[in-house]
Every structure is written in C-alpha cells, then in structure tokens.
Amino acid sequence: MTEILTPRLRLRRWEDDDLVPMAEIHADPEVMRWVGDGRPRNLEETADAIERWEEEWDEEGFGLFAVELLGSGELAGFAGLSVPHFLPEVLPAVEIGWRLGRPFWGQGYASEAAHASLEFALQDRGLDRVVSICRPQNQASENVMRKLGMTPCLDTVHPAHGHPLRVFEIDLTEYQG
DSSP: EEEESSSEEEEEEOGGGGGHHHHHHTOOOOHHTSSSSSOOOOHHHHHHHHHHHHHHHHHHHHOEEEEEEETOEEEEEEEEEEEETTTTTGSSSEEEEEEEGGGGGTHHHHHHHHHHHIIIIIIOOOOSEEEEEEETOHHHHHHHHHHHHHHHEEEOOOOOOOOOEEEEEGGGGGGGO
C-alpha cells in the first residue's frame, strides 16, 4: 500500500470510511467554486470520483492520495497525481492537484501534501515533468504552485466549461525539493 508521511500528514490510498468526509468537502460551494463547472457534488458523485481515483492508481501507478491529519486522523481532502484528460492540449502530462476542506485552508497543508506528491512523482515514479492547472483567479492554488517552484507555461480555456485556465509546470530533473 502506498503511503507517505510528512510532519503533519499521512497521504494514503482511499478507504471506505473516506466517502462521507470527502462528500462533505465536495458539498461545500466554496471548495468547489474553482473545480470544473463550479457546482458542489453529492455523495454518489463523490463515490464515483473516489472509484475513478482508485482506478487511476491501478492503471497508472499513481493517483490522488487521501490526505489525513496525523494528529486527529481527520480526512482533510486529497493531493496527488492524475492525468488531465479534460485538457487534451497538454497531454501527454501528469498533473499535480489538491483539494482540501475549508477547515484545513491557510495552514500550509496543501503545500505540504503537494511537496510530498512532487517527491513521489520524481523519486518513486521517475517522472521528469509535472503540470498543475487552475483558474487564474484562484490565487491560493497559484501560491501553492509557485511555492513548489512551478512556473506558468500556458493560458488556455477549459474545453467543456469555457472559463480561462492557467497551466503551470515544473521540470523535475532540476527540482531541488
């Protein structure tokens, strides 16, 4: 089982008990405003998403980790790697992403989990380049990307939803951690 420990977090594969807390995160309009069409997701949609994330682990050898707080065992959200099929113009690519519940914002958890995911991409999976994609107005995510050493490489439009997107990238062959 793939697991990464950071000073405050456990990044691990998904468990059955993660469904309800992740659905609560997905039900929050503030969390979801920058995701896809911006609408909250329900329990069934969250279950489908977790199933897809686990399938990607099986197919690609990487995926989105459940992010758990070490101190309390609470599910904070996810962080990890995925193939951004929704944006064909950047393929082939692996995207680093994260989504945390609002109570976990502003405490450095996204940066900590994303940093661990980059280390995983480089050291465990041998990837040489990773991208990250967000809406230009999502300053919190852009700040995490910049902390990781990522730089903007493309401004484009979401093919399904029509809103602007900014793609960041990092060359992991030069990554210093």
